[in-house]
Amino acid sequence: MEKFTTIQSTVVPLPIEDVDTDQIIPARFLKATTKSGFGKSLFCDWRYNEDGTPKADFVMNNPLYSGKILVAGRNFGCGSSREHAAWAIDDAGFKVVVSSFFADIFRGNALNNGILPVQVSDAFLKSIFDAVAANAKQELNVDLVNQVISITGTDLKESFVINEYKKTCLINGYDDIDYVLSIKDKIEQYEKTSKYLDLLKA
Amino acid sequence: MGTTLFEKVWNAHVVTEVKDGPSILYIDKQLIHEVTSPQAFAGIEKRGIGVFRPERTLATPDHNVPTKGQNLPIVEDLSRFQVDKLTDNCNKFGVTLYGLGHASQGVVHVVGPETGTTLPGMTIVCGDSHTSTHGAFGSIAFGIGTSEVEQVLATQCLMQTKAKTLKIEINGKLAKGVTAKDVILYVIAQISAAGGTGYFVEYCGSAITALSMEARMTICNMSIEMGARGGMIAPDETTFNYIKGREFAPKGAKWDEAVAYWKTLYTDADAVFDKTLKYDAADIGPMITYGTNPGMGISVNKNIPTIDSIEESNKVTFNKALDYMGFHAGDSLIGKQVNWVFLGSCTNGRIEDLRQFAEFVKGKQKAANINALIVPGSKQVEKQAIAEGIDKVLAEAGFELREPGCSACLAMNEDKVPKGEYCVSTSNRNFEGRQGPGARTLLVSPLTAAAIAVSGKIVDVREMLN
Ligand code: SF4
Numbered sequence: 001m002e003k004f005t006t007i008q009s010t011v012v013p014l015p016i017e018d019v020d021t022d023q024i025i026p027a028r029f030l031k032a033t034t035k036s037g038f039g040k041s042l043f044c045d046w047r048y049n050e051d052g053t054p055k056a057d058f059v060m061n062n063p064l065y066s067g068k069i070l071v072a073g074r075n076f077g078c079g080s081s082r083e084h085a086a087w088a089i090d091d092a093g094f095k096v097v098v099s100s101f102f103a104d105i106f107r108g109n110a111l112n113n114g115i116l117p118v119q120v121s122d123a124f125l126k127s128i129f130d131a132v133a134a135n136a137k138q139e140l141n142v143d144l145v146n147q148v149i150s151i152t153g154t155d156l157k158e159s160f161v162i163n164e165y166k167k168t169c170l171i172n173g174y175d176d177i178d179y180v181l182s183i184k185d186k187i188e189q190y191e192k193t194s195k196y197l198d199l200l201k202a
Numbered sequence: 203m204g205t206t207l208f209e210k211v212w213n214a215h216v217v218t219e220v221k222d223g224p225s226i227l228y229i230d231k232q233l234i235h236e237v238t239s240p241q242a243f244a245g246i247e248k249r250g251i252g253v254f255r256p257e258r259t260l261a262t263p264d265h266n267v268p269t270k271g272q273n274l275p276i277v278e279d280l281s282r283f284q285v286d287k288l289t290d291n292c293n294k295f296g297v298t299l300y301g302l303g304h305a306s307q308g309v310v311h312v313v314g315p316e317t318g319t320t321l322p323g324m325t326i327v328c329g330d331s332h333t334s335t336h337g338a339f340g341s342i343a344f345g346i347g348t349s350e351v352e353q354v355l356a357t358q359c360l361m362q363t364k365a366k367t368l369k370i371e372i373n374g375k376l377a378k379g380v381t382a383k384d385v386i387l388y389v390i391a392q393i394s395a396a397g398g399t400g401y402f403v404e405y406c407g408s409a410i411t412a413l414s415m416e417a418r419m420t421i422c423n424m425s426i427e428m429g430a431r432g433g434m435i436a437p438d439e440t441t442f443n444y445i446k447g448r449e450f451a452p453k454g455a456k457w458d459e460a461v462a463y464w465k466t467l468y469t470d471a472d473a474v475f476d477k478t479l480k481y482d483a484a485d486i487g488p489m490i491t492y493g494t495n496p497g498m499g500i501s502v503n504k505n506i507p508t509i510d511s512i513e514e515s516n517k518v519t520f521n522k523a524l525d526y527m528g529f530h531a532g533d534s535l536i537g538k539q540v541n542w543v544f545l546g547s548c549t550n551g552r553i554e555d556l557r558q559f560a561e562f563v564k565g566k567q568k569a570a571n572i573n574a575l576i577v578p579g580s581k582q583v584e585k586q587a588i589a590e591g592i593d594k595v596l597a598e599a600g601f602e603l604r605e606p607g608c609s610a611c612l613a614m615n616e617d618k619v620p621k622g623e624y625c626v627s628t629s630n631r632n633f634e635g636r637q638g639p640g641a642r643t644l645l646v647s648p649l650t651a652a653a654i655a656v657s658g659k660i661v662d663v664r665e666m667l668n
Binding site: 015016017018020022023026027028030031032033034035045050073074075078079080081082083084086101102103104105108109112113122163164165166175176177179180181183184186187190191194195196197199200 | 214217218220222223224226228230237238240241244245249251254265266280281283284287321323324329330331345346347348349350352353356357358359361363365395396399400429431452456459460463495515516518519522612613614631633634635636639
C-alpha cells in the first residue's frame with residue numbers, strides 16, 4: 001500500500017446524502033475477478049447516458065472540477081459491503097473522501113485500500129461545499145499526521161478522528177494481514193484453549 | 203455490572219488486542235460466494251500462503267447464478283467465469299463448496315442456518331453485508347470487504363473495533379397482516395438508513411420472542427439497512443428447536459453441552475446498552491417503501507411525507523428519490539399500478555415466506571399485468587416447497603417457482619426489472635438501479651407482495667384478509 005501523510009488538492013463535490021455503494025459501482029460491474037479497472041465505472045449510472053455518452057450535469061463530467069479529494073453528503077458508502085466501491089474510487093484517482101458521516105463497512109474498506117475517509121462536522125462540510133461553489137479551483141489540505149483538514153487560503157479548518165492503529169498503517173503503508181499473520185502463535189494458542197471451539201468439534 | 207449478549211460472544215472470541223487499536227477476533231465460520239472472494243484468493247496466493255483453516259470456510263455461488271436451467275452451463279460469460287473461479291479456488295485451497303446442482307446450494311444466508319452451520323455464540327463473517335441474518339441465532343455475524351475475506355482466509359481472524367450496543371425493544375402483538383418484514387421496515391423508517399451506524403443491535407421484547415426463527419432472520423437480515431454492523435437475538439427454545447437435528451448441529455452429549463452453553467447467552471439484567479429504543483407492535487402496519495433507501499418507508503395506507511416534514515439537509519436527497527421513483531410528496535400509493543413482483547432473497551426467500559405467499563394466492567389468479575419472479579432461497583427450500591405442493595398452488599394461480607439464487611435482489615443475473623417499471627420486492631434494498639438500470643423498487647413483506655400480485659396494483663393487504 002502507498003504511504004500517506006499529507007495531500008493538498010482541488011476537489012470533486014457531490015452534495016448528495018446516503019450515496020450507497022450500488023451508486024458508487026453498480027452490481028453489474030462486479031463480475032471482474034481482479035481489483036483494477038473499476039474507475040471508469042465509478043458512479044456509472046449518474047455519470048453516463050445509456051449509450052455511454054457522458055451526462056453533462058454530473059460533476060465528474062464538468063471540466064471545472066477535478067482532484068484527489070471527493071467531498072460528499074452525509075452517510076456516504078451505505079449499503080452493500082462490496083470493496084469494489086473503494087477500488088473504483090481509488091482507481092479513479094481519489095485519495096481522500098470527505099463526508100459528515102460514513103457507513104461502517106465502507107470506512108473499513110477505504111482504509112484497507114489506502115483511501116482516507118475524513119469525517120467532518122455538518123457545518124464544516126457546508127463550508128467546503130460553499131467554498132467550492134464560489135471557486136471551483138479551491139483546494140483542501142488534508143494532514144493525516146496532525147489530523148487536520150483545512151480549506152487552503154482561509155482560516156477554516158477542523159481536526160478529524162482516526163484510529164491510532166489505522167493511522168500508523170496508512171503512514172507506513174502497512175496492511176492488517178501482515179500484522180495478523182505475525183501473531184499466528186497467539187491464534188494457535190487461542191484455538192487450543194477455546195472451550196467453544198472444542199464444543200463445536202463433531 | 204453485567205454484560206450484554208454481544209459482549210459475551212465478543213469477549214469469548216478475542217485472541218488479543220492491538221495497543222490503542224482494534225481487537226483480533228477469532229472467526230468460527232466464514233461463508234464465501236463468487237463475487238467478493240476471487241480477489242481474496244488471489245491475495246493469499248500472491249502472499250504465497252494457503253487458507254489457514256479451510257474447514258472453517260464454506261462456499262456457495264448465489265449472486266450470479268441463473269434461476270432457470272441450472273443444470274446447463276451458465277450462458278453469460280462473465281458470470282460463468284466467476285462461478286468457475288469459485289470452484290477452482292475451493293478445489294485448490296480445500297474449501298467445501300455447495301456448487302450449482304448441489305442439494306444444499308443457495309443464497310449464503312439461507313444455506314448457513316438451514317444446514318446447522320450457523321449456531322448460537324459463533325462469530326460468522328461473509329463478504330456480503332446481509333451476513334447480519336445469522337445474528338438471529340445469537341451469533342455475532344457481519345459483512346466484510348474483500349481485504350477482510352483475505353484476512354480471514356489467511357488467519358481465521360479479523361481485526362475489528364468493538365461496536366457500540368443498541369437495544370431495540372418491541373413489545374406487544376402484531377396485528378393481522380403485519381409480519382416480521384413490516385416490523386424491520388418500520389424500525390428503519392423510524393431511525394433512518396444511517397440511524398444504527400456504529401452500533402451492533404440486540405432485538406428483544408415480546409413481539410420479537412414470539413417470532414419464528416425464519417421471521418427473526420428477516421429482522422436481523424435488515425440490520426445493515428439502518429447502518430448497523432449487525433443485529434442479534436438471544437437464543438431460546440425456538441432457536442434450539444430449529445437447530446436440533448440439522449446436518450452440522452452438535453449431536454448426542456455434545457448437543458446437551460452446547461445447549462447448556464447457549465442458555466448462558468443473554469443480556470444480564472443489569473447490563474447497560476449505549477442506546478435503547480422502544481416500539482409498540484400495535485403501531486406497526488403493512489409497510490412499503492416509496493423512495494430509494496430502505497429508511498424511506500410508510501405504512502401502506504399512509505401518504506408519502508410532505509416536503510416540509512423533511513429535514514433541510516435531506517431535502518435534495520428526498521426530491522431526487524421521488525423524482526427517480528416518479529412519485530410526488532404527500533401522495534398516497536394505494537391504487538398505483540405495479541407490473542413486477544419479486545418474492546425471494548436472503549430476507550424473504552425461505553419456506554415460511556413461500557408458504558405465506560402461496561396460501562394467499564391459493565384459489566386466486568395473478569393479475570394480467572404482473573410479471574412475477576418467485577425464487578426460493580436455496581435448493582432445500584425449493585425441495586421443501588415442491589414436497590408441500592407449493593409449486594402446484596403457485597402454478598394454478600399463474601405463478602412459476604424458479605431455481606434458487608439472489609436473482610432480482612441485485613439483478614446480476616438475467617432476472618432484471620426493466621427501466622422505469624415498478625417492482626414490489628421482498629428483498630432488502632430499493633437503491634436506484636438495484637433491480638436493473640432504471641428499475642423502481644418498493645420493498646414489502648411476502649404477504650403484501652402476494653396481495654399486490656393478484657391485484658396488479660398497490661393495496662392494503664389487511665383489506666383482503668377475512
Ligand atoms: S439475496 Fe440479495 S441481499 Fe441477500 S446475499 Fe443475495 S444479493 Fe445479497
